[in-house]
Amino acid sequence: SQQGEEDPQALSIQEGENATMNCSYKTSINNLQWYRQNSGRGLVHLILIRSNEREKHSGRLRVTLDTSKKSSSLLITASRAADTASYFCATAPSGTYKYIFGTGTRLKVLA
Amino acid sequence: NAGVTQTPKFRVLKTGQSMTLLCAQDMNHEYMYWYRQDPGMGLRLIHYSVGEGTTAKGEVPDGYNVSRLKKQNFLLGLESAAPSQTSVYFCASSYQGGGNIQYFGAGTRLSVL
Numbered sequence: 001s002q003q004g005e006e007d008p009q010a011l012s013i014q015e016g017e018n019a020t021m022n023c024s025y026k027t028s029i030n031n032l033q034w035y036r037q038n039s040g041r042g043l044v045h046l047i048l049i050r051s052n053e054r055e056k057h058s059g060r061l062r063v064t065l066d067t068s069k070k071s072s073s074l075l076i077t078a079s080r081a082a083d084t085a086s087y088f089c090a091t092a093p094s095g096t097y098k099y100i101f102g103t104g105t106r107l108k109v110l111a
Numbered sequence: 112n113a114g115v116t117q118t119p120k121f122r123v124l125k126t127g128q129s130m131t132l133l134c135a136q137d138m139n140h141e142y143m144y145w146y147r148q149d150p151g152m153g154l155r156l157i158h159y160s161v162g163e164g165t166t167a168k169g170e171v172p173d174g175y176n177v178s179r180l181k182k183q184n185f186l187l188g189l190e191s192a193a194p195s196q197t198s199v200y201f202c203a204s205s206y207q208g209g210g211n212i213q214y215f216g217a218g219t220r221l222s223v224l
Contacts, residue, residue: 031211033210033212035213040218041217041218042115042215042217042218043215044215045212045214048210048212050210088153090213092211097142097161097167097211098159098169098170099144100153100155101146101153101155103151103153104153
């Protein structure tokens with residue numbers, strides 16, 4: 001079963017709008033990571049948030065983590081057409097290296 | 112600065128044939144991973160390695176074997192390919208500490224007819 005589940009599965013917004021996607025997981029974790037995948041390419045790491053952190057920022061990205069609800073959200077502010085991609089969360093149960101990726105959110109930013 | 116390199120990029124096999132996918136990283140990373148990605152799905156972990164000479168099973172290991180004879184290389188083998196193994200395969204590596212941020216290759220697109 002998937003450790004991480006993202007929603008929505010797909011999101012279409014206008015350039016300049018904000019995009020929010022959510023991830024849920026099932027076990028205790030050390031950290032949660034978000035990755036981006038452009039069509040036909042490998043994944044690229046965006047941001048990591050540790051289990052003892054509640055919020056983290058990196059440029060136009062803001063990630064929150066709620067360990068009590070086992071959920072995380074990724075906010076992309078002032079979106080651009082170049083943000084069009086699939087976004088995945090990834091976690092590994094504490095003490096393991098068995099990373100599990102969610103099914104992803106496909107974001108389309110319309111110019 | 113090559114990062115993670117996967118070869119080949121594309122391959123077509125017939126059912127029952129065998130092949131080896133090669134992953135090479137030049138970042139001196141301890142950990143390496145093989146994933147498969149099917150349409151509309153996230154990545155699923157096949158096998159991983161936490162160091163030279165070590166391998167371990169991931170979420171979907173059946174039908175695959177791996178070897179890590181050198182720190183920089185991680186090989187994924189299909190002994191008898193099946194149509195269900197048609198997929199895009201990604202290799203990744205990470206360093207100990209730093210949260211195990213993974214660096215991915217560009218992928219190998221495999222079709223089994």
